[in-house]
Amino acid sequence: QVQLVESGGGSVQAGASLRLSCVASGITYRSRLMGWFRQAPPGKEREGVAAIYTVGGNTYYADSVKGRFTISQDNAKNTVYLQIDSLKPDDTAMYYCASGVYGIRWYDVGAYAHWGQGTQVTVSS
Numbered sequence: 001q002v003q004l005v006e007s008g009g010g011s012v013q014a015g016a017s018l019r020l021s022c023v024a025s026g027i028t029y030r031s032r033l034m035g036w037f038r039q040a041p042p043g044k045e046r047e048g049v050a051a052i053y054t055v056g057g058n059t060y061y062a063d064s065v066k067g068r069f070t071i072s073q074d075n076a077k078n079t080v081y082l083q084i085d086s087l088k089p090d091d092t093a094m095y096y097c098a099s100g101v102y103g104i105r106w107y108d109v110g111a112y113a114h115w116g117q118g119t120q121v122t123v124s125s
Helices: none
Strands: 003-007 010-013 018-025 033-039 047-053 059-061 069-074 079-084 093-100 119-124
Touching: 003 093, 018 033, 018 093, 018 119, 033 069, 033 079, 047 069, 047 079, 059 069
Parallel strands: 010 119
Antiparallel strands: 003 018, 018 079, 033 047, 033 093, 047 059, 069 079, 093 119
């Protein structure tokens, strides 16, 4: 059974940092594209913020988060991280981890096969 479990969210003040974690199980972690998405209430579309290939480590970022978000991984732990620095109120959202196969468009929500339940990030000014 495939499982992605996110953690590390919380309620913080603007300017703070958080590191989100996503532990993958039940899948062949190697040779995957691991993505982070966020969805802000109410009713906004889920947007891709970053992704990383588990082999090779190529990374991708949305323009809106470049310079503040860093995606990384620990293959030995089947874990992908999202470091978020200089948090802003606009970063408030539920953050989701997703797993997909090689070759998909990293920002395409519909292309990912597996999703976690999300971890909430709330940033106050």
